[in-house]
Amino acid sequence: MTGAGPLEDELANRGNPMLADLVRGRRWADHCRTLEAIAWKYRTSSPWRDLPAELGSFQTAHKRLIRWAVDGTREKILTAVLATADTDDDIDWTVSVDSAVVGAHQHAAGAPQKGAAGRSEPDDHALGRSRGGLSTKIHLAADGHARPLAFTVTVGQAGDAPASERVMARVLVPRTGSGRPRTRPTTVLADRAYSSRAIRDHLRRRHIRAVIPQPSDQIGHRRRRGRRGGRPPGFDADAYKQRNTVERCTNRLKQWRGLATRCDKLAIAYQGALHLAAILIWTRR
Template sequence: MSVRLVITDAMWDRIEPLMPADPVRGRRWADHRRTLEAIAWKYRTCSPWRDLPGELGSFQTAHKRLLRWAVDGTWERIFTAVLAAADADDDVGWTVSVDSTVCRAHQHAAGGREKGAADRSEPTDHGLGRSRGGLSTKVHLASDGRARPLALVVTAGQAGDAPAFEAVMARIRVPRAGLGRPRTRPTAVLADRAYSSRAIRRYLRRRGIRSVIPQPTDQISHRRRRGRLGSRPPAFDAEAYKQRNTVERCINRLKQWRGLAMRTDKLAIAYQAALHLAAILIWTRR
């Protein structure tokens, strides 16, 4: 059986220096590249772990590595390092688009403990919610100007977009190559009408970030009904708003992995770790 691999030599040259070193005591890590290929294969195909091809090693090794690195924050550290390398090459588009997407959850994703995992990073609801279509998870994300993910947040499927906005923005943190604090402020933020609120506009204005968010019809009508008492309409750059398609293209890239388009993980941290791996491969492909 031949397995189609996704990590090229050029991509691995960027990823390999970021991999954790072998432990001082105990057994050495299994081959990192093969393990990453194994995890990527599982989520690209949405196959059960036990169906992992023998060429990619043991499925227990890949599954344990995914969870261990999710709990200790290794996936996020690698993702942050990849972003820092791209920013050092001036390859990050700082006109950021924010949106969310709903991912259906398979019946295998249900059944986790109600109190969540012992680690605090696992939400008590496991990022699963019930909506009209059944169990689902929502992925909130911010993409750069070239349709690549900058930040990812997982919530239950029925969660609103606007309440998660500040959490997504807080995840944008790109260390600089030299001295100085990490960059956390985009030049502009593009978002659809679901994010049109005074709180969000005030948050962006306070941080000196230009907002490009259209107003929904009901907000426009309410302001006009108040007449002279109504506030001024917020500034809106229709030409800049045309770039908001970058976040839609970013979502399409992530959902090309069938295991991300339909969640089968019981734990939210495992699902988010797979999202981070997909994002890492997207950025190292540049």
């Protein structure tokens, strides 16, 4: 219709009934049409005011985006979709972790210096200055079929390793029946930026197999120490070949132009759009 494609068929069994249960009060505009309006905006990276008339009011779509991001509606829908995929045994628990830098448009600057109270909005709005200028970094965990399981956003100049535990903590797939939610992959693949003793110890405590190569400086330091350097960590070169799944997942997310370049002033709005893109990737599996 307008570039995003109709969402009624894809969300009829997952999104719309769930949204109807979560919203209370006066009659709201159709949720599927509002979701399609938000998807159209981020797929095309158009200004909100250019929203086609058949998709409703741009004020409604923007306010609904913020409201659902604040109250966690998007995360609940994504969790429900993941639970359905897990019931169908359609999640590959060989998980890859990586990050991607997203350049920020000049319209992304200018938000209040401190995040709004009660909105879970960081004071820095996940907007920082790196070599390329203003940017945001997406830290992502993807399953073995290049689909997003969890992510978080930070300032563009943030390191990869410090955010790894935050990303892994967001991996949570509830069971549709009885039992605890699944939070532990079988294997985690990551590049040399994640090669630290803290990350390896964290994965070992959780009984998760780590496939992370060592950078040359760590190898040289261990060899210089001789016996005191200990044994090198195990590394499966064949399993590491699957690490490209997280890069392919990033490419799928960045097919939405509004995610490839950030125009949102608020981090919660940008992350809410990431959740919507992830929901659609999973519902189209």
